[in-house]
Amino acid sequence: MIDPFKPGKDELLFLPLGGSGEIGMNLNLYGHNGKWLMLDLGISFGDDSMPGIDVVMPDPTFISERAADLVGIVLTHAHEDHIGAVPYLWNRFRCPLYATPFTASVLRRKLAEVGLEQEAKITIIPMSGSREIGPFTVELITLTHSIPEPNAVVIRTAHGAVLHTGDWKLDPEPLVGETTDVAALRRLGDGGVLAMICDSTNVFVSGTSGSEADVRASLMDVVGRLKNRVAIGCFASNLARVETIARVAAAHDRHCALIGRSLWRMLESAQENGYLTDLPKFVTEHDVGYFPRENILMICTGSQGEPRSALTRIARGEHPVQLEAGDAAIFSSRVIPGNELSINRLHNDLAKRGVEVITDRDEDVHVSGHPARDELAEMYQMVRPRIALPVHGEARHIQEHVAFARECQVPEALAPENGMLIRLAPGPAEIVARVPAGRLALDGKVLVSADSEAIRHRHRLSFNGVIMGSVVVDKSGKLLAPPQVSFEGLMDAAAAGDAIATIQAAIAEALVELPKSKRSDDAEVAEAARLAARRWYHKTYDKKPVTKIHVIRV
Structure with a gap:
């Protein structure tokens, strides 16, 4: 049977199955010369509309039916919304995985949890490295984000170069990892870029996203003013923030504790790759109670109010570690859209215990890992693509980004949606078809359709x-x-x-x-x-x- 969607030798296709029209669940496909290449395979989290569902991911049926033509999965970085679905869905493809060393370390631990660490082999691409994968030449360009080793991916075919940014920002002082390889971006732009597929998360935010170094200075001041036990909620993957908090703790004669398994796993992955190796030893949750309250600072998972996370259980009095009246909880993270209710519940549960709640509305305790408008403009000036395809955003983000790209003099700009098959070349970019795109929900241990x-x-x-x-x-x-x-x-x-x-x-x-x-x-x-x-x-x-x-x- 002839596959009507098999990519031709004379064309380059782009197909998002997740992450276009939503923040999270990234799954992007590129098609050329009969083959497909996947970039990222991530998850999102359930909300009140799906009782009993914690994890949601893209439905990959379109590409799993064509698994023989899938030459590999390239992972841009180690965030859950970019790699979290690999352990659940890799068996449907059984194709090669490609990642940088740190991302590979994080992913191996996830694969081990489902017994796939021996079967799902990961090929390491070094930072700034390149690889031939089927009919695609893949090159990595180092960027900055809120996790080590974030990469833009350059995909080269006979039709030219496409830049897939992944998640990024322009941070002159990321504190952990390298700064953005501006020279490589400019060289790419000078050579001509067919299309840029770009992060849209902060397209409504003016100015720049701010530097991780600014957060360190602010947290140093805020923690210095607090007298009792302090808990700081942040994403486990934000290792620059973890390092900052550890150094803030040491500066104020506090021992730093990690509360939450994901923090320990992320620390292990970091230290395997040479990150965070010069910090004082972290305290476990079992030893927190042995230290005076004024001499402990805790890093906790659960800043988004996840029901089973450490910080939520602490706020409900269901955790061995306790916060009480006079203590403080600092939320060093952004509010992910859709989590507002759960975060407000968490704040209120802490407040009922007499815990002081400090957020980025009160102090400069967080900066985003995504580009604001000035950074987007600078990226467009460096890369100068012919086509702009905004992704990694809800519909309103993507529509605004399309308008912004046109302001930046990009000749063509389209607003992708999940399931929208877009021909990038030859000729002008155009929508050529729509394919089924949905979501899967992890219901206990079973994957089911999210609209079942x-x-x-x-x-x-x-x-x-x-x-x-x-x-x-x-x-x-x-x-x-x-x-x-x-x-x-x-x-x-x-x-x-x-x-x-x-x-x-x-x-x-x-x-x-x-x-x-x-x-x-x-x-x-x-x-x-x-x-x-x-x-x-x-x-x-x-x-x-x-x-x-x-x-x-x-």
Whole structure:
């Protein structure tokens, strides 16, 4: 069978399956000469619309059906939204993985957790290195971000060079890792760039994103003013921030503790690659209580209010480490869109304990890892692409970035969406097709469609409650006992008695009125009972609970 989407030798295609129209879940494909190359394979996190779901990722069905033509996955850096789905989805491709040394260290630990460390081999590309991967030549350009070894990827084919930026900023003092290789970007621009696929996260932010060195100076001042135990919430992957906090602690005669497994795993990966090797030894959570409160500073996971994270459990009093009145919690991280409610809950839980909450609205305790408008403008001036394709943003970010690219004199700019197949060459950039693109949710240990009936039903249950009932009828459909009814999530047991009795009567009446021709059909009996119960509850309480009736025929 001929594949209508097989890339031709005379064309270069771009296809996002995740990360275009959302922040997170990055999955981008490039197609040329019959083959596909994937850049990044990341996750996002569930929200209140998906009860019981912690992890969400792109649905890779399009490319898993073409796994024989997938020549490899290149990972731009080690953030979860760029590598987090690899352990869950790699078995669908079983293709080579390519990463720099630090990213490879982080990924190996993730693969080991699912037993794939021996099967999923990672090929190391050194910083500023290059590699031939199928019909693509891949080159790395060092950038700065909030994690070591972030890279832009240059993809070269016969149609020219494409720059895929990944996540980046222009930080003159990143503190951990190298500064942006501006010379390489300018050389690339001088040689001509067909297209730039670029981070859109902070396109609405004027000026620059700020330097990690500024955060260090500010935290040094803020922690110096605090008298009791201090907890600082930050992303485990922000190793420059971890180093900053460790040095701030030492400067103020505090021991620094790591609270959260992901922090320890990230520290191990960093030290394997020569980062953070000259810091004082970190304290474990089990030893925190042995130090005076004024002599301890804790780095905690959970700045986004994740339910099972260290900081959330501390705020609820469910963790061996405690914060109490007079202590302080500093949030040295940004609010990821969609996490506002969980973060506010966390702040309030801490405040109820008398803990002082300090955020970037109060002090300069965080800078973004993504480019603001001045940095975007500088990148466009250096690279000078013919085509701009903004990604890594919600729809409004991408639309604004398209307008901004045009202001920067980019001749062509398109707004990608997940599933939008875009031909970059030959000719003007154009949308040539749309392919299926969705999301998968990790439901316990099983991957399911994020819009599956089960998850939609679970969402309805969480909002509407449940009426459960059973009826016992004979072969002719005559009730042999009063209907049994119970509620879940509708009203307290003490108040439910009268409502249940009324619903029992409504069900009995509905079955008496059911035509004889339908009484022998269990489905008809169940539906008549279900409608009677649900209609009464809706009429009386203006709610539409999920209603389930079980028919027992004897």
